[in-house]
Amino acid sequence: MRNIVRTIGSWFLSTLRGMGHMFIFLMHSIYFIFIPPFKFNLLLKQIRFIGTKSMVVILLMGSFTGMVLALQIFHTLRKVGSEAMLGPAVALSLIRELGPVLCALTITGRAGSALTAEIGIMRITEQIDALISMALNPIRYLIVPTIVASIIVFPLLTAIFDVIGIYGGYFVGVKLLGLSSGTYFSQMEQFVDMLDIRIGIYKSVSFGLIVSWVCCYKGFYTGYGAEGVSKATTEAVVMSSVMILIWDYFLGSILL
Amino acid sequence: MIKIVDLEKSFDGQRVLKGVDLQISEKELMVIIGESGGGKSVLLKHLIGLVKPERGKIIIEGVDIIGLRGKEIDSIKEKLGVVFQGGALFDSLTVYENVAFPLKEKTKLSKGMIDERVLDALEDVGLGGMENKYPAEISGGMKKRVALARALITEPKIVLFDEPTTGLDPIILHHIHRLITATHKKYGFTGVMISHEIPEIFEVADRVAFLHDGAIVEVGTPEEIKNSSNPVVRQFITGSLEGPIEAF
Structure with a gap:
């Protein structure tokens, strides 16, 4: 019994210590966002890496998500004779929920894992130590541009995801299933308001922060060797994905 | 000391x-x-x-x-200048950029001055003409020489x-x-x-x-x-x- 309590206590303390460490890392990073010199070149490089290079996969994910949504919702609405509501149903699902979440999960898989691996390899090959030995702050050089780039890029990619998704839904609903184009868009205009768009933006901004924070942290404090980097990468993707879903629920509860 | x-x-x-x-x-x-x-x-x-x-x-x-x-x-x-065991060169930067990095970040030297010092330093370690190579494209010995040039560039x-x-x-x-x-x-x-x-x-x-x-x-x-x-x-x-x- 004593051993069980000791094990649980030890696990709890170590988890608490880990969370504290992560939080301090985030606070350090946020502090350096506002302290010059600002590294605009590194910021642009990260915007290109996280944003531009994720465009193709976001376009694919967005269009097929919208198409699947339209297909499923259309058949459900037809049972109650409300096919006209297809446009708002697709748009609201995408703007408020699926757009930010699926977009964040996609970027986590494509860019987040790569960021963890890159920073992790820099750690184990002493490149981060080299920065420190030159009196240069690695958080300013590696972490801050990534976090800022993510906060900028996530809402933009989410917006693209939503628009493409809505047009994917349009293609299935209007072109394939015979709904009129005017019904699809006019109902959407009536039911989607600014609050829905704001919710989507708040979510995507916070997901950008979560993904960049977790992925950078895991890479920065990676274990030894290739195994350490591989473990850090897996943990970063799993933890980011779980935190996205948990935070999505809490933010949704607060904002709705 | x-x-x-x-x-x-x-x-x-x-x-x-x-x-x-x-x-x-x-x-x-x-x-x-x-x-x-x-x-x-x-x-x-x-x-x-x-x-x-x-x-x-x-x-x-x-x-x-x-x-x-x-x-x-x-x-x-x-x-301090440090030559790390594996060189610790920045993978994403060329040999020139690696050696120039401390000067660009820590001094206000003009681009011309930096060019001159970096090329001289690379000549000193026998790597003249290798400026545009990436660390992955050079041998272990060359990496150590680049690391030495980078460590010494700020004198x-x-x-x-x-x-x-x-x-x-x-x-x-x-x-x-x-x-x-x-x-x-x-x-x-x-x-x-x-x-x-x-x-x-x-x-x-x-x-x-x-x-x-x-x-x-x-x-x-x-x-x-x-x-x-x-x-x-x-x-x-x-x-x-x-x-x-x-x-x-």
Whole structure:
């Protein structure tokens, strides 16, 4: 019994210590966002890496998500004779929920894992130590541009995801299933308001922060060797994905 | 110039440094030798400020660097150049960009001045014409030479070498040692080098310190170390399996 309590206590303390460490890392990073010199070149490089290079996969994910949504919702609405509501149903699902979440999960898989691996390899090959030995702050050089780039890029990619998704839904609903184009868009205009768009933006901004924070942290404090980097990468993707879903629920509860 | 006093460090309850005392004079090239896993790299990391000791002092130019933070420790680090074991070159930057990096970040030199200094530094280490290569495209020996050029580009007062010739063939090893000697003469830095390369290291060092069981057990000129009567030192420099040092 004593051993069980000791094990649980030890696990709890170590988890608490880990969370504290992560939080301090985030606070350090946020502090350096506002302290010059600002590294605009590194910021642009990260915007290109996280944003531009994720465009193709976001376009694919967005269009097929919208198409699947339209297909499923259309058949459900037809049972109650409300096919006209297809446009708002697709748009609201995408703007408020699926757009930010699926977009964040996609970027986590494509860019987040790569960021963890890159920073992790820099750690184990002493490149981060080299920065420190030159009196240069690695958080300013590696972490801050990534976090800022993510906060900028996530809402933009989410917006693209939503628009493409809505047009994917349009293609299935209007072109394939015979709904009129005017019904699809006019109902959407009536039911989607600014609050829905704001919710989507708040979510995507916070997901950008979560993904960049977790992925950078895991890479920065990676274990030894290739195994350490591989473990850090897996943990970063799993933890980011779980935190996205948990935070999505809490933010949704607060904002709705 | 550098004074290490009673330095102690443990990792997970295992004492790695048990009271290291060592003094390195200005413009001297001190080589620290000792068994693998004996704490040499940990000692060097203390000098860079990457590891904090549990006890002891590291005095660089009269300032105890232990406990210094922010701009105070940065001002000490600006006097250092470090050649890491694997080179620690930035993968995403070319050879030129790697060497130019400390100048671009820490000085206000014009692009023309930086170009001139970087190209000169690359010539000094025999890498003229390799500016546009990436670290992944050059050999291990070349990486070490780029790392040396990067460490020296700001003309630091102190240069720390963490096993700069590990894993290199004997010809490249001698070449790197010759480069270190030549640059030491040219720039007049104070050098601290961790190495296993016996007897080659005796050609490079002004003095040699032997780290054993977490403490410096002998310091002397290469000749004094070669003729040491200490059984631990004798066993290490002859590479004998018989003696106080257990291989496993």
